Amino acid sequence: MSARRLGWISALPVICLAVATVHAADSCRLLMTPTIPVRILDLRAVITANINGADAQFIVDTGSFYDFISPAGAAQFKLPVGNAPFGMFITGFGGSEIPQLATASTFAVAGFSVHNATFLVDKNDLGGGNVGLLGQNLFRIADMDFDFANGSMHFVRPQHCGGQVLAYWARTQPVTAIDLHWTSSQQPHLLGEVSVNGREVEALFDTGTPRTILSLRAAKRAGITPDSPGVVAAGVSWGTGKNLVKVWVAPIDKFEIGGETIQHTHILIGEFNLKQLGADMLVGMDFFLAHHIYVAYSQNKMYLTYNGGRVFDLNEARSTQTASASRPGADSQQMAKPSPSGNPQQAASAHPNPSPLPDEAPAAASQQVTAASTPTDAAEYMRRGMAHISRHEYPEAIADLTHACDLGATDADCRYQRGMAYWYSHQSMSALADFNAAIQLQPNYFPAYLARAQLELKQHPADAQTDLDEVDHLALEQADVRLALADLYYFAGAYAAAVHQYDLWTEYHGDDNRLSYALGSRCATEARANVDLDRALKDCNRSLRVMPENAPDGNQAMIIYNRGMVYLRQGMLDSALADWNEALKLRPKLAGARYARGIVELKKGMTDQGQADLAAAKAQQPDIAKRFASFGLKP
Numbered sequence: 001m002s003a004r005r006l007g008w009i010s011a012l013p014v015i016c017l018a019v020a021t022v023h024a025a026d027s028c029r030l031l032m033t034p035t036i037p038v039r040i041l042d043l044r045a046v047i048t049a050n051i052n053g054a055d056a057q058f059i060v061d062t063g064s065f066y067d068f069i070s071p072a073g074a075a076q077f078k079l080p081v082g083n084a085p086f087g088m089f090i091t092g093f094g095g096s097e098i099p100q101l102a103t104a105s106t107f108a109v110a111g112f113s114v115h116n117a118t119f120l121v122d123k124n125d126l127g128g129g130n131v132g133l134l135g136q137n138l139f140r141i142a143d144m145d146f147d148f149a150n151g152s153m154h155f156v157r158p159q160h161c162g163g164q165v166l167a168y169w170a171r172t173q174p175v176t177a178i179d180l181h182w183t184s185s186q187q188p189h190l191l192g193e194v195s196v197n198g199r200e201v202e203a204l205f206d207t208g209t210p211r212t213i214l215s216l217r218a219a220k221r222a223g224i225t226p227d228s229p230g231v232v233a234a235g236v237s238w239g240t241g242k243n244l245v246k247v248w249v250a251p252i253d254k255f256e257i258g259g260e261t262i263q264h265t266h267i268l269i270g271e272f273n274l275k276q277l278g279a280d281m282l283v284g285m286d287f288f289l290a291h292h293i294y295v296a297y298s299q300n301k302m303y304l305t306y307n308g309g310r311v312f313d314l315n316e317a318r319s320t321q322t323a324s325a326s327r328p329g330a331d332s333q334q335m336a337k338p339s340p341s342g343n344p345q346q347a348a349s350a351h352p353n354p355s356p357l358p359d360e361a362p363a364a365a366s367q368q369v370t371a372a373s374t375p376t377d378a379a380e381y382m383r384r385g386m387a388h389i390s391r392h393e394y395p396e397a398i399a400d401l402t403h404a405c406d407l408g409a410t411d412a413d414c415r416y417q418r419g420m421a422y423w424y425s426h427q428s429m430s431a432l433a434d435f436n437a438a439i440q441l442q443p444n445y446f447p448a449y450l451a452r453a454q455l456e457l458k459q460h461p462a463d464a465q466t467d468l469d470e471v472d473h474l475a476l477e478q479a480d481v482r483l484a485l486a487d488l489y490y491f492a493g494a495y496a497a498a499v500h501q502y503d504l505w506t507e508y509h510g511d512d513n514r515l516s517y518a519l520g521s522r523c524a525t526e527a528r529a530n531v532d533l534d535r536a537l538k539d540c541n542r543s544l545r546v547m548p549e550n551a552p553d554g555n556q557a558m559i560i561y562n563r564g565m566v567y568l569r570q571g572m573l574d575s576a577l578a579d580w581n582e583a584l585k586l587r588p589k590l591a592g593a594r595y596a597r598g599i600v601e602l603k604k605g606m607t608d609q610g611q612a613d614l615a616a617a618k619a620q621q622p623d624i625a626k627r628f629a630s631f632g633l634k635p
Helices: 071-076 216-221 378-390 394-407 412-424 428-441 446-456 461-474 481-491 495-508 515-529 533-546 553-569 573-586 591-603 607-620 624-630
Strands: 020-025 028-032 045-051 054-060 081-083 090-092 095-097 100-109 112-121 132-134 143-147 152-159 176-181 191-196 199-205 213-215 232-237 245-257 260-270 281-283 291-296 301-306
Touching: 071 112, 071 495, 191 281, 199 216, 213 216, 216 260, 232 260, 378 394, 378 412, 394 412, 412 428, 412 446, 428 446, 446 461, 446 481, 461 481, 461 495, 481 495, 481 515, 495 515, 515 533, 515 553, 533 553, 553 573, 553 591, 573 591, 591 607, 591 624, 607 624
Parallel strands: 054 132, 199 281, 213 260
Antiparallel strands: 020 028, 028 152, 045 054, 045 100, 081 100, 090 095, 100 112, 143 152, 143 291, 176 191, 176 301, 191 199, 191 245, 213 281, 232 245, 245 260, 291 301
């Protein structure tokens, strides 16, 4: 989750931008940068920047006060990292943190070029190959035009526009306008008023948050609690800070913003507190993707038009409803479940004094720009197709990506993206064909190897392991993908390789919120392989110590269960039995703990209890005896 703040002021170096001219009205001109390509990956808007001459992927995060880079990203680009100024701290979704500061000799993005660029460094990785996020110190230099559904954004400077409506692309569509509150260099967040079930709510419009989420405090005012009918637990999420935030999917009768109404939908609710930002709701990418949005810092307003399709219920199968005019009608019967990883993002501090954009567009760059409704080249088709994937609109994604792949016959990434769309829509053979084609086109393209390994893991574990070995060879040591790679090696039964991947990940992500998971998983792997048991025991104990606050009881139960396996390997039967008793108190349906307890009970002569536990575990998981036998444990 995004949305964070800090209190410290800095200056942005001088920038130069090429611009084009858009006429919003006869007396109003918009100076607009060329299109900045945006790729939508897992409900995150990603653009390419350049650090010290090398490309880097950054998340567009309007909820961040400042630019961030992950610890692994700083290591990847060999950036010097030091302490942030005394007294600096950041506050966000999961609490507060004291950041560090990294400096890049050169940094370029979207036509900007900066020397000695500074980034705040927090403790969590951003995932998905993204090394950092770009915040409001960048976006506030001009108005912003976000058309994420078509994979584009622009910086815009209005001239002689006064209070005119700046939604230049709108022809026949109704335009919604809302006032933004307190937009300044000291308070840059995009805060505006919305309504949930008829109750006014202060919302922060945050592209760094994948799914829109309402605080429990505001949800209660709107008549919703975690115990309300139709509300379903959806795990946890996190952002800045060590706290995990419990979230639920809740039915909403009506969401209103300006003149637009969305009825009978679902959004997340969670026990977070952003009082320092004055917000009770984060309106995220699920909303931005359904709208073309112009953020007019110049007027303290935001203009938007509805693009079509679902707004919040992105897991719901695509229906035939299209909504009248610009009013989404997001009716649904099924909840959209959030990604449990939630991205640890953050932001804060340091606001700039940029030089203004040029008063006139250079003649060579001057052009009439209109809203792009139909892509014109492979890159545009691909970006729109990726946006469709994020919205679970797979037939549309496949159609757009097929156009892109036909136009870009040598583009391995296009085959990979279409393969993912096929896979999500349960067309595994077509997905496999595209992954094969991507690898043939670009033999060092490791995402295709990783996807193919996952697809073939059950039927062809040896082939899958060969692909995982390729990912291990091709990925950077500090890459976040090492954690997923470790898990896949574990499921393939390649325990030594899994332990190596956990070692690499923990080396570069020692303060990440997922450290507890990684340590617990390494403990489990070492226990299964019956190796390095002393370290395995330390891993499980440390995993329990560093577990984030508010972690579900099930997380703790799994680590205690794994520690019991270590004790069993060490011959400490009473300690093992005590751990499995505790694990089953926390998670009564944990079949592995019940089966393992049965094994120990039989060893201790507790025949009736042991047979009962084995039978109960087999009733839950018929193949559990075979699984335990595979790593040498039998009654």
